[in-house]
Amino acid sequence: MIYSSELIKGTLKTIVLKLLADNKKMYGYEITQKVKELTFDKIQITEGALYPTLHALEADGLVTTETEFIGKRVRKYYSLSPSGKNKTKEKVSELADFMDTMKFLLDIKPKQA
Amino acid sequence: MIYSSELIKGTLKTIVLKLLADNKKMYGYEITQKVKELTFDKIQITEGALYPTLHALEADGLVTTETEFIGKRVRKYYSLSPSGKNKTKEKVSELADFMDTMKFLLDIKPKQA
DNA sequence: TCAAATACATAAATTTCTTATGTATCTTTG
């Protein structure tokens, strides 16, 4: 089962930041694979969604990049900047809080009028 | 604190369906107030987001409507159809599952390379 | 050798929400 894509909306940036916080540096394709692996294929990040997100994080100064050559192929590594580390904490705790609120909302028992 | 709007994206439909499942019938404005109340103002659904969503649910046959007059003012009640009830179960359990996956993802401990 | 995987990127179209606007009624308060 793969989650309907609407669920992923709005969480992608947080997921990427958190992975970078846990892994020091990662490149785009690696991120897609890691998420796939860690979620047992339930979350699949497409490249069309990921790359623009990474570019936006870079434009916002939340990540820095370094390019490496593996044979003839380019690999672009992303790492959190100091402000990126702070942002990650904010985003992760906001999402955790949000999920608690949602669990509460979804568990509300019938009030049969 | 109000959640950044991107977090709400993708969950609105599920929230509405779940509220209808718990309350038999509700009207639009009531839904906005109920969500605000149940989440202590942390989730505020705007009318510009809600009404199109309700109309979409109706177009998909997931809810039925009945109009009532309160004095001279119209009130449009929404109720789950049988397929809406099934859809609600699916959506809620998918979201619950998704949140478990996200909690796992967000709690991953550093693997320092 | 040929398909699949690796690895980047962009861009048009779509979806979904925000922000703004519009209409109208009802209630509360100075």
Add this chain to the structure above:
DNA sequence: CAAAGATACATAAGAAATTTATGTATTTGA
């Protein structure tokens, strides 16, 4: 009792984020 705020619906332009499609090129495995 007038005015402000709350109730109640609705739509539409614009913005934001993603999907889907496409493109390029290299490397690996059957």
